[in-house]
Amino acid sequence: MPLYQATASAPVNIACIKYWGKRDTKLILPTNSSLSVTLDQDQLRSTTTSRADSSFEKDRLWLNGVEEEIKSGGRLATCISEMRRLRRESTLTQVQISPYNVHISSRNNFPTAAGLASSASGFAALVSSLAALYALPASPSQLSLIARQGSGSACRSLFGGFVAWEMGSSPDGSDSLAVEVAPRSHWPQLQALICVVSDDKKGTSSTSGMQRTVETSALLQHRIVSVVPERMAAISAAIHARDFNTFARITMQDSNQFHAVALDTDPPIFYMNDVSRAIIALIVEYNRVAVERGGSLKAAYTFDAGPNAVIYAPEENLKEIVELIVRYFPQADTFKDPFGLFGAAGVRGKVVEGFNEAVAKPFGVGAVKGLIHTRVGDGPRVLGVEEALLGPNGLPKVA
Amino acid sequence: MPLYQATASAPVNIACIKYWGKRDTKLILPTNSSLSVTLDQDQLRSTTTSRADSSFEKDRLWLNGVEEEIKSGGRLATCISEMRRLRRESTLTQVQISPYNVHISSRNNFPTAAGLASSASGFAALVSSLAALYALPASPSQLSLIARQGSGSACRSLFGGFVAWEMGSSPDGSDSLAVEVAPRSHWPQLQALICVVSDDKKGTSSTSGMQRTVETSALLQHRIVSVVPERMAAISAAIHARDFNTFARITMQDSNQFHAVALDTDPPIFYMNDVSRAIIALIVEYNRVAVERGGSLKAAYTFDAGPNAVIYAPEENLKEIVELIVRYFPQADTFKDPFGLFGAAGVRGKVVEGFNEAVAKPFGVGAVKGLIHTRVGDGPRVLGVEEALLGPNGLPKVA
Numbered sequence: 001m002p003l004y005q006a007t008a009s010a011p012v013n014i015a016c017i018k019y020w021g022k023r024d025t026k027l028i029l030p031t032n033s034s035l036s037v038t039l040d041q042d043q044l045r046s047t048t049t050s051r052a053d054s055s056f057e058k059d060r061l062w063l064n065g066v067e068e069e070i071k072s073g074g075r076l077a078t079c080i081s082e083m084r085r086l087r088r089e090s091t092l093t094q095v096q097i098s099p100y101n102v103h104i105s106s107r108n109n110f111p112t113a114a115g116l117a118s119s120a121s122g123f124a125a126l127v128s129s130l131a132a133l134y135a136l137p138a139s140p141s142q143l144s145l146i147a148r149q150g151s152g153s154a155c156r157s158l159f160g161g162f163v164a165w166e167m168g169s170s171p172d173g174s175d176s177l178a179v180e181v182a183p184r185s186h187w188p189q190l191q192a193l194i195c196v197v198s199d200d201k202k203g204t205s206s207t208s209g210m211q212r213t214v215e216t217s218a219l220l221q222h223r224i225v226s227v228v229p230e231r232m233a234a235i236s237a238a239i240h241a242r243d244f245n246t247f248a249r250i251t252m253q254d255s256n257q258f259h260a261v262a263l264d265t266d267p268p269i270f271y272m273n274d275v276s277r278a279i280i281a282l283i284v285e286y287n288r289v290a291v292e293r294g295g296s297l298k299a300a301y302t303f304d305a306g307p308n309a310v311i312y313a314p315e316e317n318l319k320e321i322v323e324l325i326v327r328y329f330p331q332a333d334t335f336k337d338p339f340g341l342f343g344a345a346g347v348r349g350k351v352v353e354g355f356n357e358a359v360a361k362p363f364g365v366g367a368v369k370g371l372i373h374t375r376v377g378d379g380p381r382v383l384g385v386e387e388a389l390l391g392p393n394g395l396p397k398v399a
Numbered sequence: 400m401p402l403y404q405a406t407a408s409a410p411v412n413i414a415c416i417k418y419w420g421k422r423d424t425k426l427i428l429p430t431n432s433s434l435s436v437t438l439d440q441d442q443l444r445s446t447t448t449s450r451a452d453s454s455f456e457k458d459r460l461w462l463n464g465v466e467e468e469i470k471s472g473g474r475l476a477t478c479i480s481e482m483r484r485l486r487r488e489s490t491l492t493q494v495q496i497s498p499y500n501v502h503i504s505s506r507n508n509f510p511t512a513a514g515l516a517s518s519a520s521g522f523a524a525l526v527s528s529l530a531a532l533y534a535l536p537a538s539p540s541q542l543s544l545i546a547r548q549g550s551g552s553a554c555r556s557l558f559g560g561f562v563a564w565e566m567g568s569s570p571d572g573s574d575s576l577a578v579e580v581a582p583r584s585h586w587p588q589l590q591a592l593i594c595v596v597s598d599d600k601k602g603t604s605s606t607s608g609m610q611r612t613v614e615t616s617a618l619l620q621h622r623i624v625s626v627v628p629e630r631m632a633a634i635s636a637a638i639h640a641r642d643f644n645t646f647a648r649i650t651m652q653d654s655n656q657f658h659a660v661a662l663d664t665d666p667p668i669f670y671m672n673d674v675s676r677a678i679i680a681l682i683v684e685y686n687r688v689a690v691e692r693g694g695s696l697k698a699a700y701t702f703d704a705g706p707n708a709v710i711y712a713p714e715e716n717l718k719e720i721v722e723l724i725v726r727y728f729p730q731a732d733t734f735k736d737p738f739g740l741f742g743a744a745g746v747r748g749k750v751v752e753g754f755n756e757a758v759a760k761p762f763g764v765g766a767v768k769g770l771i772h773t774r775v776g777d778g779p780r781v782l783g784v785e786e787a788l789l790g791p792n793g794l795p796k797v798a
Contacts, residue, residue: 218652219659222621249665253617256667260618260659266648267683268655274673284666 004097005051006132007388010124010380012044012116013037013156013163014192014310016251016302017231018258020206021214021224027173028152031214032228035164035181035235036156037312039192040377043338046121048106048129049389056101062396063106063122075150079126080104082146087134098134105389105396110372116194117304123150124157128380140379144178160184160378162239164232184376187242191315191339195325196370197275197307206305209262209269216266223261228254244314248287248300251312255302262305271305275329275367278360279309282324285359289352315339318373323350328360329368338373403496404450405531406787409523409779411443411515412436412555412562413591413709415650415701416630417657419605420613420623426572427551430613431627434563434580434634435555436711438591439776442737445520447505447528448788455500461795462505462521474549478525479503481545486533497533504788504795509771515593516703522549523556527779539778543577559583559777561638563631583775586641590714590738594724595769596674596706603668605704608661615665622660627653643713647686647699650711654701661704670704674728674766677759678708681723684758688751714738717772722749727759728767737772 013036021031059080061068070076080102087098106125108118127147131138144155148165155177156163161184168175204212213220231250238246262269272280283301290298299313299321313321319341326335327349335347351357391397412435420430458479460467469475479501486497505524507517526546530537543554547564554576555562560583567574603611612619630649637645661668671679682700689697698712698720712720718740725734726748734746750756790796 218626218656219618219621222618222625226621227617253663253665256665257617257663260663263662264652264656264659266652266655268679270676270679273676277669277672280667280669 004133006129007049007383008125008128008132008380009041009045009047009383010121010128010157011041011377012039012121016235017254019152020210020258021220028148029173029176030152030167032224033165033167033232035232037162038160038377040374043372043374044110046106046108046125048125050102050104050129050133051390051394052097052100052102052133054100056103059101061104065396079146079150083130086136086138090136092137103390103394107389119151120154120157123147123154124380132382141177141179158379181236182239184378189315191313191318191375193311193321194372195279195309195368198366198369199273199307203271203306204269213261213265217261217264219264220261223257245296248297251300251302272303273307276303276307276309281359282328285356286324289354320352322347327351328362330365332365335371403532405528406448406782407524407527407531407779408440408444408446408782409520409527409556410440410776411438411520415634416653418552419609419657420619427547428572428575429551429566431623432564432566432631434631436561437559437776439773442771442773443509445505445507445524447524449501449503449528449532450789450793451496451499451501451532453499455502458500460503464795478545478549482529485535485537489535491536502789502793506788518550519553519556522546522553523779531781540576540578557778580635581638583777588714590712590717590774592710592720593771594678594708594767597765597768598672598706602670602705608668612660612664616660616663618663619660622656644695647696650699650701671702672706675702675706675708680758681727684755685723688753719751721746726750727761729764731764734770
């Protein structure tokens with residue numbers, strides 16, 4: 001018997017133009033287009049193995065070794081059945097494996113507790129592994145239509161580099177998909193520092209939060225109709241021109257506006273806390289010094305539905321940025337330095353000349369509980385059998 | 400020689416529909432109308448004595464005993480010269496005292512450090528004392544035109560009760576004035592608890608902050624054109640109907656939206672901190688319990704350009720609200736209990752039945768460094784000579 005199995009990994013993406021609001025909650029059709037940077041899988045990825053076997057009694061899925069229920073009509077079931085449909089419709093394959101049940105094992109290489117959006121990389125890896133299993137000729141954009149129904153922002157993890165999720169207009173969602181704005185190779189110098197922020201407050205889930213904003217914010221419609229389309233065009237042009245100054249300005253403005261419409265919700269939604277506010281103050285001051293000296297913006301913060309900061313910057317600024325963050329947020333753990341910015345002595349906190357240190361007060365150890373240095377990355381990868389997460393018995397391998 | 404002197408006091412007001420943005424920075428003409436509640440002068444007031452004397456060599460002003468420079472063309476000079484003009488134009492008076500220089504002494508009965516807006520009560524008291532000195536027949540609305548040029552929101556402190564600042568449309572500002580929506584006696588049961596929040600961050604001044612919002616926020620124009628006019632009408636109707644539920648909903652929504660457009664500013668402006676957010680969470684939960692039990696909203700928070708919370712509520716809810724705040728924000732000082740809610744034992748923190756205590760974590764002593772219980776109040780008062788703040792020598796009395 002041949003083994004019908006495939007393994008794929010998929011990246012995390014962090015939006016510069018934020019997705020916040022659905023016009024169709026079942027199909028996950030957004031109220032506005034969005035745009036993101038795909039981050040390098042060397043630092044952050046989800047890996048998924050899917051196997052089809054006639055002996056399997058039902059579809060099953062394990063996430064980080066723990067079985068998750070595949071609810072009938074739920075998002076997981078939708079993605080799996082949509083992929084089966086593509087297999088049936090594919091003219092390239094003859095073997096009828098689509099009727100077989102599947103076992104799926106998925107793992108993230110980063111802690112779920114970090115509050116990093118793992119649903120995007122997770123659903124992208126799921127769809128990618130099933131596409132490999134079923135040997136589909138589907139393009140990333142076609143697959144993004146299915147990943148979108150698992151988790152909206154997952155559709156953007158089907159591409160590397162710079163990715164737009166076009167909102168589309170069709171009621172059936174057939175034109176609400178991801179497209180590549182530019183590949184990773186167009187602007188490989190773009191890097192990111194993720195500041196994992198401690199939070200003792202349970203946040204509002206993005207799924208319920210965004211619908212409350214759709215229902216109650218008096219400002220959201222204006223954002224959707226009059227602000228986002230212009231920003232999508234302008235940031236795409238900035239990416240094509242590798243114009244970091246414009247990219248940074250729009251990224252920060254759109255992060256702020258997303259949090260502004262969350263605050264304009266009734267009752268209001270807060271994702272940023274005092275640590276997040278301090279990180280913003282540091283980046284604003286860091287940019288102010290650069291602009292005052294005749295330069296342009298050197299870093300851009302952005303915050304998703306949580307207190308964590310992602311700081312985008314050209315690689316030549318990352319050393320200063322890590323030193324700046326460490327100056328105000330001392331780290332308990334050694335800074336993982338994948339690009340070798342610092343020697344054996346490690347990083348020491350400092351600020352650039354002319355920096356007004358009074359813009360924020362230094363916090364204690366643990367306020368920022370981790371720093372992840374990464375960069376723009378590639379799209380999903382199909383991996384070899386040695387990376388498979390299912391054992392011969394069709395159950396997850398022990399990690 | 401007769402003594403040409405008058406003393407007046409004026410109240411603080413806290414807006415329910417927020418003023419944020421000027422269309423004319425010199426005349427202080429706002430980009431939208433606003434509406435406030437005047438607070439009781441028994442708790443918070445500015446008192447000002449003005450004296451005109453032929454022997455005075457120049458106009459001088461002392462604030463809390465410290466002399467302030469009256470800059471030529473500045474806001475103080477504008478208010479004084481506008482009041483002189485009214486005196487000259489008044490047909491009721493014959494004695495020519497308007498050419499005399501004035502000495503002015505002003506005091507607030509609350510600490511400036513508390514971050515409570517003292518410019519509103521201060522300019523209202525200044526204009527009121529000069530109106531009394533000059534024996535002007537001017538109405539509060541006429542005086543509000545002048546107080547507005549000292550500090551925009553000061554115009555609303557010319558009335559007690561519930562006050563609208565109509566933005567007007569004339570380029571000379573002649574129709575941008577305060578009008579009474581309802582007197583204090585219409586709804587005397589409305590009370591307020593001010594939570595003075597500790598802040599270690601220097602905030603953006605409202606004068607510079609609002610202009611940055613006007614220049615950079617993509618959402619402000621929509622607020623001005625499409626949101627505020629409707630809210631002004633709806634909250635006025637709610638006040639007329641003594642409909643606290645609607646009053647509370649709009650008040651909270653508009654506080655949130657003001658902070659949302661501040662956040663949509665580039666760079667963003669934050670006035671609320673984690674303590675402010677926790678107070679919001681407590682009031683949201685307190686209201687949730689009430690609504691779940693078939694009742695209506697019982698309290699409304701609002702935040703100006705700083706972290707302090709003002710909680711409006713009908714008097715019957717104040718006991719529960721003080722207990723709630725004290726439960727999460729222990730107080731170093733004895734709660735001043737002007738309305739005798741608690742006996743000699745004083746207040747003890749507690750929550751109402753059904754309250755989910757996990758919505759916020761308790762803070763340490765000092766996070767909320769003071770609580771002021773007050774209520775809707777009356778407009779400026781002309782006081783007797785025994786309250787005068789200038790001594791026989793024309794200098795401030797020692798406090």
